[in-house]
Amino acid sequence: MIRVQREDFDVGAELKALTQGRHEIGGVVSFVGLVRDMAGDAKIGAMTLEHYPGMTEKQLGEIEAEALRRWPLAGSLIIHRYGRLEPGEQIVLVITASAHREAAFEACHFLIDWLKTKAPFWKLEDTDKGAQWVAAESRDDKAAARWVKK
Amino acid sequence: MKILWFAWLRTRVGSAEESLTPPPDVRDVRGLLAWLKTRSPGHAEALKNLDVVRVAVNQTYVQADHPVAAGDEVAIFPPVTGG
Numbered sequence: 001m002i003r004v005q006r007e008d009f010d011v012g013a014e015l016k017a018l019t020q021g022r023h024e025i026g027g028v029v030s031f032v033g034l035v036r037d038m039a040g041d042a043k044i045g046a047m048t049l050e051h052y053p054g055m056t057e058k059q060l061g062e063i064e065a066e067a068l069r070r071w072p073l074a075g076s077l078i079i080h081r082y083g084r085l086e087p088g089e090q091i092v093l094v095i096t097a098s099a100h101r102e103a104a105f106e107a108c109h110f111l112i113d114w115l116k117t118k119a120p121f122w123k124l125e126d127t128d129k130g131a132q133w134v135a136a137e138s139r140d141d142k143a144a145a146r147w148v149k150k
Numbered sequence: 151m152k153i154l155w156f157a158w159l160r161t162r163v164g165s166a167e168e169s170l171t172p173p174p175d176v177r178d179v180r181g182l183l184a185w186l187k188t189r190s191p192g193h194a195e196a197l198k199n200l201d202v203v204r205v206a207v208n209q210t211y212v213q214a215d216h217p218v219a220a221g222d223e224v225a226i227f228p229p230v231t232g233g
Binding site for chain 2: 052054058080092112115116118119123124134136140
């Protein structure tokens with residue numbers, strides 16, 4: 001399941017909703033991304049996440065479908081926020097559920113790594129040194145590349 | 151053809167969306183970017199370094215040799231930074 005929204009999310013409520021009555025699930029893994037207050041040596045007051053409505057949902061759906069092809073998941077959820085966010089706020093939630101923990105751990109890791117390099121979001125940081133667009137990091141490409149099938 | 155600009159490419163071009171009719175010799179993404187560069191100093195500045203430019207046609211990532219046609223939605227943006 002994919003949700004792209006401005007509003008915050010409740011991790012506990014989402015975990016419960018995904019697993020309720022699903023007694024075949026033996027393990028659930030969640031990843032929550034938060035807004036940091038520092039970027040290098042600049043202090044961040046807030047950030048604004050811009051995205052490409054339509055393509056965002058399409059890309060996240062394709063990434064989720066790929067995870068479902070690779071691992072025996074009983075359920076999955078990706079929530080990604082957009083708009084203005086302050087340090088400490090939640091940006092992204094990835095939940096994976098499976099009969100056994102290995103699939104849930106690996107699929108969750110895969111989803112956040114791929115999402116970071118494929119979903120069309122851009123961060124504009126409002127810092128004490130002015131507004132700056134966040135540059136893509138090569139370490140994110142490397143993290144995603146480990147999941148490319150040889 | 152609908153052209154969408156995002157993030158710092160949008161601020162340099164000065165517009166989020168343009169409805170354009172490229173000349174008939176523009177047949178692929180490479181040709182489209184070369185033509186867009188000539189439209190204004192802002193466009194030229196935005197497309198100065200194509201190493202940091204990504205293109206999606208009809209919401210799918212494509213390479214420079216991908217064809218473009220009249221009804222396409224072509225999005226031009228920097229490498230993504232979500233998550």
